[in-house]
Each structure stands twice: as structure tokens, then as C-alpha cells.
Amino acid sequence: MTLYDPIERNLSRDKGTDQSEPFVVVQDLVKHYPVPGFPRGRSVKSVDGVSFTIKEGEILGLVGESGCGKSTIARVLMRLTPATSGVARVDARNVLAMKGEELRRMRRTMQLVFQDPFAALDPRMKIGESMEVPLAQHGIGHARERRDLVLRMLSDVGLDASFYDRYPKQCSGGQLQRVVIGRALLLKPWFLVCDEPTSALDASMRTQILNLLTDLKRRFSLTMLMISHDLRVMRYMCDRIAVMYLGQIVEIADRDELFENPRHPYTRALIASSMLEESGLNSSAGLLKGEAPSPLHPPSGCRFHTRCIYAREACSHNVQEFIQASQDHHVRCQFWDQLEEGATAASSADGAGLEAPPALRPQAAHVAA
Template structure:
């Protein structure tokens, strides 16, 4: 794997204004993504997981500037995407694409598949009309659909077939990075496996890099090399697939892992049940955002924001349990309870 990241995300923030009153003045803001940083390397799959509303999809869209980031840097192949003009961004989008979550809403029902898939080629000035038609048929064959289906409309396809078309649309301009925004969550379990296998095959065939956003840990485990865990707009843990499943460090990750179903009915598993609801991103708690639900909460968690740092080799977390001396006794007590 290359040492220089293909994508570097530094301090990414996306706040949405809350307006109220007669004059619709801003009265607050929803901190959907709040100071998130990570790297993605060429040829890898970085999974991003977390509960609904934690900011996963907003992060993915902000990387491509489908929604404008409030602050932070998004450096793709050495260039800061957030500082690009509209024209520079249009050119850059050939290298950065997205697969949307809903295969029903993401395809224009009034257009034939030939037009839907040919449009990215037209926008980027690729080929003549005949060459574009040929490329559309080729990409349909690659994603497992007959080329002649290009003359059909989206409503003539099943959900799984529509998602294949969504994948084909992202792939047709031969991008280097694809943000996969929960691409299988709207599909039946049997179809999910087919789409995941297709995406793995395509990654190998075209040397793609994926950011794979999902709330299903078993799906992310199947496809990712590294996994980042988000909670209330922040990244709380990031490490390799193997490390995360073998030794999750953050109490939130540990509770997520304990909720993954065990295929062996005879094997008993300890559940970590979290108390309370996820706080509102418009009024997040002070200190660690997870302290209101954390089984290992300490006094400092309520006031001091934990630093997202490397706790072990290639294992990053934002948690006071791993701070020096000041918390050693409470940390030891917590780990005894876990074991």
C-alpha cells in the first residue's frame, strides 16, 4: 500500500444553520460533522460505521462537495478540493464519484439508462455519441446486466439491478475514488451479498479506492481493510478491520461489537447495553460526546474533549481511558470489568 495517502481529510466540519423567529434568523446550528480527520490510501477500502444520524453520509457528501464543508481540508492527490473553483471541481469529479443509498430515488425515472449512464461521459467530453453508446453497453455488461437494457427505463428494473446501474454510473468515467453511501442498506440480504461481491471484483479489476459508509458492522467487516467509527459527528476510533473486531478500544465501539449477532446459537455473548438516547447534534454535550451514555465515564470526560490519537500501532481512538497517569486507576477498574 502506498505511503502517501490518496485522500487526506483534516478537521472536516459541516454545520447546518437552525433558523427561527419572524425574520428567520439563525438561532443555532446542527453540528453534523465536527472536526473529523482521516487518511485513505490508494487501493484500500475504508469503512465508516455508526448509528443513524452520526454524520457518516454527511462526511461522504462533504468530501465530494455535494454539500459544502463549513471548515477543514480535503486533499485529494495533493490538491485541496475545498479551495477549487466550480470548473476545477467539475474536472476533479471525474476522479471522485459516489454511489447513493437509494437505488429508487437516485435514477431519473424520465430518462432511459443510456442517457443516465451516458451523461457523465458527455459532461466530461468523453468520445463521440456512438463511442458513448458503446461504453454504456460495455459498463452494463461489466456490472452484470445485458447491454441491450440501455434502452429501458429505471422502473423496469428491480432494486438490485438499479443499484448495479448506480455502480455503473459511478464507474463509467473510471474514477480513482468512490464514496459508497450505504449502497446495500436498501436491498434484501441475498442481493446485498451479490452487490458486495460485485464491488470487490470491480475494485480488483479497476484498482479502485472505496470509502464504504454503512451502519451494518457485518457488511463493513466483509469488505473493509480499515474501519472508522463515528459518534455524534466525531470519529471516535479508527484501525484495521482485524484490530477493531479483536480488540475495540472505545467503549462505544465495544457496545456496537457486542450487538453483532453471533451465528453459533450455543455461544453466549455478553451484551453492553447503552443507557439513554443519542444527544442532539444541535446541542452536543460538553467534553466527550459519548460521556452521557458511557459505562466508564469519569469526571474529566464531562468537561475535557478527548484527543483523537494513536493509542497502539495503527489504532487511533478518542478516549480518556487511555490517557496517562491521571486516569490509570479508573482505567484499570474498567478493564477488569470488561474482562
């Protein structure tokens, strides 16, 4: 007996004329939240024209400060909140346009690992019961078969059978994160979105969870979107990395290329700040100024110009589109080539040489307040 009624893959994607189309394609994704009490049309621009692709079997990292819109993208892709506009195709299917039974079946192929495992599980339900719920909702197996599937998955994520009858309060954060990952994989998804899966864990447990995800990605042939504010996690896990700032992606490149040749000033600051635990110094000091603007009132022109130490007059009014800096490396900065000389300074392992060379020192203050 076959427990799973498999969702058919879109064979036209493999047999059609364009066999190189990525597995996940996001185009001009927008999510604005209207604000009560403000004039009509005023809204929080959480995600504002985001586009990216993910190849089959690839891990794309999405990194940025808290509030930049990373988690909103995850919720929109999983259809937990509606998009304002845009297209998101998974296996050549536009998931944002799906409704009813078509959407219910497609949900099996896309799963989300939540940031907080304590909030993701019902404290009144045993672990085994919580893991069986999605199987029952999709009509997979009988009670005994579902129990066997859950026990097998608990073993796959490194937990023994005793966890089946435990309550969440009887487990550690790392154990619950394993449970949440296992529950997401029970439906055999094609596409897995991990929203800050290690942010609530200590360093040793964080490494264990990242190793587990790497192993499960290989064993289950997953395509993944990894969301984090920690570039060290991105460097460990991802094939490519997209850097997000104030609702927009400002740079996207292969992992090694991004760390060796960061083109955007914001990326340089993030890489420098990721060295804090290694150097014991605030290596990003002097690379950023001020606080991040509110997404309710994003700056005109380049959204980063109010914090950029290299900003010029043109940055305050020119809306910057993506520029191809090199093969598979795109940046949203019109002066990226003038920053290139000192771009690798921020990625120095020992923290030396982080001060910008004379050619890269900030221009005279031209930025409008």
C-alpha cells in the same frame, strides 16, 4: 481515437520528497447547519472536526448510527454541499478549494454511489440514457461511442444489453444498484465513495453487490470510502475502519485489530449489536444507556459520556483528543486502557462472555445529567 481526455495525476505526489502521503487526506472537516429561528451561532453540528486518511488502493470503512454524520462527509467530499471549514485533499489536491473548470474536471476522478438507486435515476429516462449523461457532460465520445461504452459497462456490472432500453421501474433494486455503480465507474474515477450501497437490498442481493464492488475495486484500481451502519459489511469489505459518533470519529484501526481489540465503549457496543442475527439475542444490552443526544446540543466533554456505562466525572468536562492505543490504532477515550481487559468480549462469536468483568463494571454514577 482516444475517447477519454485523461485527468493528469499529480506526479509531484509520487516524485516528491514525501512519497508516503496518503491518496486521500481529510483534516479537521467541519459541517454545521444553521437552524432557522434559533439565535445566531446555533447550528446542527453534523460533522465536527473529522480527520482521516486513505492510502492509494485502500478501502476505508466509516461506520456509525444513523444521524452521526457519515453521509454528510460523503456529500462534502463530493462537493454536493459546502464545508463549513477544513481541508480534503485527493491526490494532493484540495478539492474543497476548487472552483470552475478545475472543479468540473476533478469531479470525473471522484464519484459517489448513492444509497437509494431509485432516487438516483430519473424515472423518465431509460437506463442507457441516464448512464450516458455524465459521458456527454464531460465531452467523452460521440453518440455511438458512448452507447458502446455503456453497453460494455452494463456487461462489467453483470447486466445484459437489454437493460439499455429499460426504465428504472422495470428493474429490481439490486439491478438498479448495479446500474448506479456502473454509471459512477464510466468516468474512470480514482476515488469512489459508496454511501450505504446495500442498505435497501435483501441479504442475498447485498452479498452480490458487495462481491461486485470487491471485483470492480480490483479491476479498476480504486481507492474507496465505504459508508455503512453495518459492521458486518465493514468486516467483509474494508482494510481499515473508522467508527463515528455524533459528528466525530471515536476510533480508527485496521479491520482485524478493531474487531479483536476494540478500545472504545461505543465500538464494543456496535460490534455486539452486529451479532444479533447470529445469536438471536440483543448482545449490546447493557453496553449502552439512553438515546443519542441531538447534534444541536452535543454533550460537553466526551460526547459519548451520557450513554457510556463506564463514564466518570472527568468525561463530562474533558474534551478528549485522539490517543494512540497501539500502532495504527487510535481511540478518543481517556480511560481506554482500563477497558482493555474486557475489550474482546463483545467480539465473541458465540455471544458468550459479553457481561463486563468486575474490573470493567460501571463506576459509581458521577456523570452530570
